[in-house]
Amino acid sequence: MLRRFVLLAPLALACCGSLIPERPYLARRQWPLRLEGSEPDAPVRAGPVLLVRTVVPAPGLSGRGLMIVHKDGSIEQSLYEQWLVPPAEALENGLRRQLQVSGLFGAVVAPGSRLPADFILESELDAFWVDTRDNRAHVSLGVVLFRANENRPIVLQKDFTRTEPVHGTDAPAMVKALQDAAAELLQDVRNALAAAGV
DSSP: OHHHHHHHHHHHHHHHHTTSOOOOOOOOEEEOOOOOOOOOSSOOSSOOEEEEOOOEEOTTOSSOEEEEEOTTSOEEEEEEEEESSOHHHHHHHHHHHHHHTTTSOSEEEOTTOOSOOSEEEEEEEEEEEEETTTTEEEEEEEEEEEESSSSOOEEEEEEEEEEEEOOSSSHHHHHHHHHHHHHHHHHHHHHHHHHTTO
């Protein structure tokens, strides 16, 4: 009896397998967050040194999945549509490049640099998602700039927010809108630092 069961089991499993509906294969896509800086305004031979510290992601924004707010208010972080690097890391690199080409500073350095800094920039990523309720991409960054001396006087403290319309319902359209909003936000930060007279 046991021998008969062993022989019939593979046949039974094969029959059951044909009843299970096949699911389409979903490939995981990774999107680069392109934040190209503009050309230098005016090369600076000597100037203050800016330390750009690590951009801290707000709770829920440390992942790489494309984040979507649905019409019912629920939040989805996609498993199949992902950023190549976490958005906070991409914004940090973009911010450093944008400020380096701005002509405002003699050098813009990362944490760990041995170059003494004159100014320190700290920031927190507060929003980086597509909201289907208004069909727009939302990017928000809180920034604090202060002098690197004993008193640490604050030069600038501001929340920067940018939104861009999403022209479509697919991932490429959402990615494009978030890229555009992030690039404009970095330009806003650059302009604010220039206006602060650093």
